Amino acid sequence: MTNPIRTTSDVKFSHALTGPYLPTPGKVPGWPFAEMGRWKIDADGSADEWVQGLIEWRREHRIRIGFDDSLYRDPQLAWSQSNFVHTLLMVEDRYFYDPETGRYTVDRYLDDLEARLGRVDSVLVWYIYPNIGVDDRSQFDLVDALPGGVAGLKQVVADFHRRGVKVFLPTMPWDNGTAPNDAPDWERMAAIVAETGADGINGDTYSGVPLAFHRACEATGRPVVLQPETTAQAGDHILSWNLQSWTKRVPDESIPTVLKLKWLEPRHIINIENRWSRQRTNDLQHALFNGVGYVAWENVFGFVNLFTPRDGETLRRVAMVQRRFADLIAGANWRPYERTLQAGIFASRFPGDGRILWTLINRQEYAIDGEQLSVPHDAGTRYFDVWNGVELDPRIDRDRAILSVPMAGRGFGAILALGAGQALDGLDGFLADMAARAALPLESFPARWTAAAQTLVPIAPTAPHAQAPDGMIAIPAADFDFVVHGIEIEGYAAEGVDVQYPWEESPRRHHRHRMHIDAFWIDRFPVTNAQFRSFLDDSGYAPADTRNFLKHWQDGAPPAGWENKPVTWVSLEDARAYAAWAGKRLPREWEWQYAAQGTDGRAYPWGEDWDATAVPEPSLARVMPDPVDIGTHPAGASPFGVEDLVGTIWQWTDEYHDDRVRAAVLRGGNAYQPQTSHWYFPQGYRLDEHGKFLLMAPAKDRSAGIGFRCAADR
Template sequence: MSSPHRTTSDVKFSHALTGPYLPPPGKVPGWPFQDMGRWKIDVAGAADEWLTGLREWRREHRLRIGLDDSLYRAPDFAWSQRNFVHALTMVEDLYFFDPETGRYTVDRYLDDLTERFGGVDSVLLWYIYPNIGVDDRGQFDLVHDLPGGLDGLKQVVADFHARGVKVFLPTMPWDHGTREGDAPDWERMADIVAAVGADGINGDTYSGVPRAFHVACEARGRAVVLQPESTAQAGDHILSWNLQSWTKRVPNETIPIVVKLKWVEPRHIVQIENRWSRERWSDLQHAFFNGIGYVAWENVFGFVNRLTDRDAATLRRVAAIQRRFARLLVTDDWIPHDRTLQSGIFSSRWPGKDATLWTLINRCEYGVAGEQIAVAHVDGAAYFDVWNGRAVTPRIADGRAYFGADLEPRGFAALLQLAPGADRGDLDAFLAEMATHAATPLTDLSATWASAQQRLVPVVATKPHGEAPATMVAVPAATFEFAVHGVVIEGYDAEGVDVQYPWEPNARRFHRHRIDIAAFAIDRFPVTNADFKAFIDASGYAPADPHNFLRHWIDGAPAPGSERQPVVWVGIEDARAYAAWAGKRLPREWEWQYAAQGLDGRRYPWGNDWREDAVPPPSLERTMPALADVDAHPEGASPFGVMAMTGHVWQWTDEYRDAHVRAAVVRGGSPYQPHSSHWYFPQGYALDSHGKYLLMAPSKDRSGGIGFRCALDL
């Protein structure tokens, strides 16, 4: 049957095609978004002409971009062509690091992923964003602040390798607002890669990681796989040294798309990244159809977005088939949009020397049963329904084998044709494994998504005082209109973003609640260097992990002239230790805001209009400015006379936890404002805003931009 529509062969593929996807068979001009009649398109009727044109375009395009496949042929990088399930791993994740013991827990992290969706092939260890910019530590400083530094990270990499998992490390080209380094990014990155034995580099926001990173790593004897966040804007020539890449969520079109980079170089494994999605079925179908990977990203910068039970089970089965037949998925012989028999069912054919695999997907929201595809029959061939893990006997007619399967709504199927006499290897064991998974239909599993439930970490009340001590300010009991929103960059206004107050059913960005606050006292000024020195001298306090503890002090004491500056480089644990010694506690966030704002809802402690004389001048320099003395700006006093609430230093308040995330709410903002990118930790001068600061370990959490003040109960 010939298509009544203009085909790809008529239109031809332009060498200027810059998008990440190729138009499907029979698509009318204007793809991908302008036409309204997708259901009219005869994909099967146009497939042969389309495939001919697609192959012609690929041959020409490879010449135009000068594709060099030498790295794809290198044995050291063969693993990248089997790297189908990739996870972005937040180092703050409580499954990855145990803050109680101060130890990395790689096995616990991987055991959880293996149990739920069959595990991962690689991880990207994420230790920079979103906390970067709260002080002047840059991306190459933060890796050294991980617990154990580079030695600790080296052991983490070894732990992943022991489980057969490859490790990527991140680099950010936009980080030019923090303190300047002494070498180009690629040289500094290569030093870290060589020191810890990492396998790859992920280029955050890169649309193609520069070849300089590969050259620098290779010079140190540790060649790596480069993986940009996207390649769509950089030009396809970077395929020669970027062996993997991410692609953002694919269009949810009825007709599945073909990923362009995978078509140009089938050994280039693209991983679909759709971090905010709560339904993964379309992404997983496109991964199955294109023979590409998936970014199993569930802790998104502190927002927990776990796969549903159905999506987890789907990923397990998709990845199992991809890993078992990986050699078939990386050749030029791939035939996308192989002819199928029923509407809404689409297939890719993956031919090999002794076996051919067909991956089928049902794009319909209803189940489709019966014969799905007719393939060229080979006498003596064996056939297997590998999605369900069983041998099958197709109907043979006119030299064709008709494969029947019941595809669930938005479901999957896979047919394997094994040539006569072909070595079955571990096929029987694999089929048994797939049969076990298939025993529970996907439709029996929950597709319901739920946000993570956070809990507020309790604070022990202090001994009640009759009046405020001399260094504190009494704040009377009141019913307070507590209105605040989170300034965290990511997550839009989705359920689960920011924090969940005790009176809320879930975390969300915007909060408003009338709360009865008992009388309390709060420090008139933030705790100073001199105050903290008195605490250490009196108590002998020494943290278990001293890395970065009071790193701005000299020989165990504040630098001369800094005694009245707010103390920084103290973690929330250090601040709590000071408060306990002083018979105080950290303020609840709503107490902090009430003390700063009073009852009239003002925007700043001094009123609604900005006053430059009420705060230290903001700094756009790459290094932290010297902090102002806590009493340097009396014009910034709150209605109760509390000082230095805004613009002096971020201040620790409450901590929230869910199963995977610890985070502290910090208030007040600081004068350090790196300006080369909007990805830095946002400021929060206004009293209706707060920052959410991810917590891992004191060595990394301590910051030159965060101090604290104390409260006690009256």
């Protein structure tokens, strides 16, 4: 059926077109066609006129935005035009950093990715969110908090470069509530880039990274590729200096979408970002169709969302084709919606000097084999099914070649034409590699997603204490309704978010469990600086990782007047060492909550309603307040008389881990509430809330906002 709608010759593309996608054939601006009838449209029938209108719109729109392509012609930045597989690396990832040895393990991280997904072109090293805001350290302070500080990050960059992987570093414009900095963000980032040798800057929440970042980096002699998270708001003029960008998940409609910035400048590689997706076929089809890349993001702020084996293998094959023909994919004459012979098959043409690459996708659920393309033919031209690694023997019909390739349901394809006398170095080896991979069809790889199972780290019981240890309160045995939920900002209520208690089958945000708790002892107050000093003096404890250990102390002692304030700048490991020395242990989370709540399910230790006199006054200032002395707010005591549970200091409890992530459950919250953004680590004053704090290394885990109290067995 021929498309009955007005063509693009009649309905021009508006210069005010917004959003990351261009309208598809059969859905041009101004035509209110019902989605339920899309299957009736012959997109192929209107494609030629549609593309012609798109070409005219591009010519006009480039003039309107004052497009300048000089940075795309800079040889130092040309690598961005083949940056197809881009991964976001959480520094807390256990494959990247080994806390046992205190070493970065870049090779282990990349070896794992290459085994499952194929080669990686670039990595975004992510060290700020979601822990930022638990204290007043800014995004730039958190670079210094990494193991080895900036020098450690420099070595990480060098290790990635040794493997041929480019490195992006993040910047976050919303971080204006933590400790102020003495220079604009672009100058601070330029200094870090220059010192570490990084290659790009990712602008978290930016819809266009400001030109000031490029100029600041260029002034240091280290120009970078700028990469905003989105482009929806800033305007298309940012294309001149943002050489790459992310786009969010693309529509899963019958007709694939053309990505606007890639169309405006084919050298602009967009990376499709769909962090919560568990089935990535639609995204990867759009990547192949548009000639763009993909954000291979699996550790999503502590939520493990691994590729299924099928998606991992699909990404590998798509990227193999894209890298091998990157010069064609970035060429100026890309033609989307190349005319195809079968309904549901969509193709793009990427022509170059004596060569043409067609990429094909099947939007139908069923396989479509046989003749797919009819293309102009010159004598001597050879054709190759590069997706399956074989040379084709086309049917020649006068001046046209009819090309046949198999297309699996929701499948992929790619065809190369080489003109008479043309040769391509390495083509035979590439075809052999693709043929070897094609021997196992994508449908043979498992496609079922499962959540990563978490394990609760054991806590050894203490020797029983028949009498109350000094400063501890007896908590009686009871049957307890343990009701709590995670307050992570992202992840919605998806399976895999938050933690997995031993009685649960998978991690989830909301938890409820009726349980018996044996009698135990718990500290009335958090451990103080004076008590921690006694531990050091008596035990001689010295952590292997000393970075940021007791950072607030002076000359090996608490500041004057800080003796009775809760000790901070101690890692989970430091807290465990103190507890062992004292013949105690850290409390299980449910013990902490029971000691704070009793058995009536109250919202706060003192009752159901908020009482401002029961906690330190919350601070909205950029610099976090000093903690108050213990015992300053007796009105905040729990039914058992336990004090300083809420609003004084976050407190270490349990640790959970899976293959990728270690995280500690924090309870109680502190008095610091940084403003300007809802992305800061949320406070958890209510007793049915807990914080999930990602663990990397003591150097980074230690915080001015976290302390602890101990428990012991009876």
